[in-house]
Amino acid sequence: MIDISQLKFDQNGLIPVIVQDSSTGKVLMLAYMNREALELTIQTGYMHYFSRSRNKIWKKGETSGNVQKLKNLFLDCDGDTLLAIVEQTGVACHTGNETCFFTTLEGNGEKIATDIIFSLMETINDRKQNYVEGSYTCYLFEKGLDKIVKKIGEEATEVVIGAKNGQKEEIIYEISDLMYHLSVLLAYFNLDWPDIFKSLKERMK
Amino acid sequence: MIDISQLKFDQNGLIPVIVQDSSTGKVLMLAYMNREALELTIQTGYMHYFSRSRNKIWKKGETSGNVQKLKNLFLDCDGDTLLAIVEQTGVACHTGNETCFFTTLEGNGEKIATDIIFSLMETINDRKQNYVEGSYTCYLFEKGLDKIVKKIGEEATEVVIGAKNGQKEEIIYEISDLMYHLSVLLAYFNLDWPDIFKSLKERMK
Numbered sequence: 570m571i572d573i574s575q576l577k578f579d580q581n582g583l584i585p586v587i588v589q590d591s592s593t594g595k596v597l598m599l600a601y602m603n604r605e606a607l608e609l610t611i612q613t614g615y616m617h618y619f620s621r622s623r624n625k626i627w628k629k630g631e632t633s634g635n636v637q638k639l640k641n642l643f644l645d646c647d648g649d650t651l652l653a654i655v656e657q658t659g660v661a662c663h664t665g666n667e668t669c670f671f672t673t674l675e676g677n678g679e680k681i682a683t684d685i686i687f688s689l690m691e692t693i694n695d696r697k698q699n700y701v702e703g704s705y706t707c708y709l710f711e712k713g714l715d716k717i718v719k720k721i722g723e724e725a726t727e728v729v730i731g732a733k734n735g736q737k738e739e740i741i742y743e744i745s746d747l748m749y750h751l752s753v754l755l756a757y758f759n760l761d762w763p764d765i766f767k768s769l770k771e772r773m774k
Numbered sequence: 775m776i777d778i779s780q781l782k783f784d785q786n787g788l789i790p791v792i793v794q795d796s797s798t799g800k801v802l803m804l805a806y807m808n809r810e811a812l813e814l815t816i817q818t819g820y821m822h823y824f825s826r827s828r829n830k831i832w833k834k835g836e837t838s839g840n841v842q843k844l845k846n847l848f849l850d851c852d853g854d855t856l857l858a859i860v861e862q863t864g865v866a867c868h869t870g871n872e873t874c875f876f877t878t879l880e881g882n883g884e885k886i887a888t889d890i891i892f893s894l895m896e897t898i899n900d901r902k903q904n905y906v907e908g909s910y911t912c913y914l915f916e917k918g919l920d921k922i923v924k925k926i927g928e929e930a931t932e933v934v935i936g937a938k939n940g941q942k943e944e945i946i947y948e949i950s951d952l953m954y955h956l957s958v959l960l961a962y963f964n965l966d967w968p969d970i971f972k973s974l975k976e977r978m979k
Contacts, residue, residue, distance in 0.1 A: 641881030676846030725930030
């Protein structure tokens with residue numbers, strides 16, 4: 570049971586909650602909870618927030634269906650911010666975007682290193698559905714499973730050669746190549762990287 | 775240049791900033807900026823915040839050296855929260871923890887799916903330094919590079935067999951196995967998964 574006494578609510582009785590997607594690690598939104606919203610969240614297992622504009626508690630996804638199932642809840646070192654790791658149904662943002670943070674103010678718009686895996690899978694799944702002239706990914710899907718696994722064998726061998734050459738740049742390049750072809754195989758079987766990460770987690774226990 | 779007019783500062787002239795690590799996707803902390811802290815951050819490229827307790831602007835890492843280099847800055851859909859993607863030097867938390875969110879309130883303490891890759895690399899790097907009786911990872915390092923790459927060839931072949939069997943569970947299991955052995959190879963060459971993700975990103979352009 571949560572020890573609520575550790576939490577520092579602000580002068581309005583609220584605490585900010587950072588909401589992060591458990592599969593992708595993407596930061597989805599920042600919302601606020603009062604004590605009751607927190608209790609409802611813990612009791613039901615689904616995220617409830619306090620709306621500062623509407624001045625009332627709301628269950629995320631109540632009307633849209635885009636609910637957030639609580640997986641884990643963390644408190645920060647000074648007790649005044651929560652981090653909720655959630656399983657997001659559909660998209661988090663009311664604009665239809667995956668995350669509320671879609672406006673770039675500064676920088677090249679890149680988020681986190683691991684995002685690349687998910688962008689890559691999106692592109693591969695799109696190529697699987699829609700033929701694009703000159704696309705290597707489309708070519709692989711057209712050729713089919715034997716071609717895809719043949720490439721996996723080939724790329725793994727190139728990783729071995731790179732390693733035996735002791736060349737870091739070559740190793741990085743060949744493992745990237747292998748990761749791409751493994752992604753195509755996953756997409757072929759309607760699988761995704763979180764399936765692999767879950768399996769790795771199970772086996773590390 | 776940032777269009778500051780899009781930002782909604784609160785009644786105290788502050789806006790909350792979620793800080794996320796660009797390599798690992800870990801949420802490091804929540805801090806606040808006033809307009810000046812934001813301008814200093816943009817000008818210098820390093821995160822500056824406004825301390826509500828000390829009532830002044832501070833540069834993160836000014837005394838500890840654990841600075842945060844700004845990579846990307848996002849604004850949320852309603853303009854009242856920032857998401858900063860940073861390159862963290864050392865650790866983010868003043869307690870010596872990697873992130874300020876190290877206290878579990880609810881759940882099993884698991885964060886995000888992609889974290890597993892980084893936990894796995896931590897364990898592998900630890901086994902590389904410290905011998906643990908009965909550890910398979912230690913056995914691989916002891917046997918050396920030829921053994922490691924031999925296993926990569928073997929596991930890649932098992933992925934191919936799993937795919938030809940059309941068994942999703944087998945494919946997941948064998949790709950996980952391959953990922954583990956690729957992680958050992960990366961550790962052998964003092965490389966890490968962000969090197970691979972960066973390479974994939976370069977090539978997707």
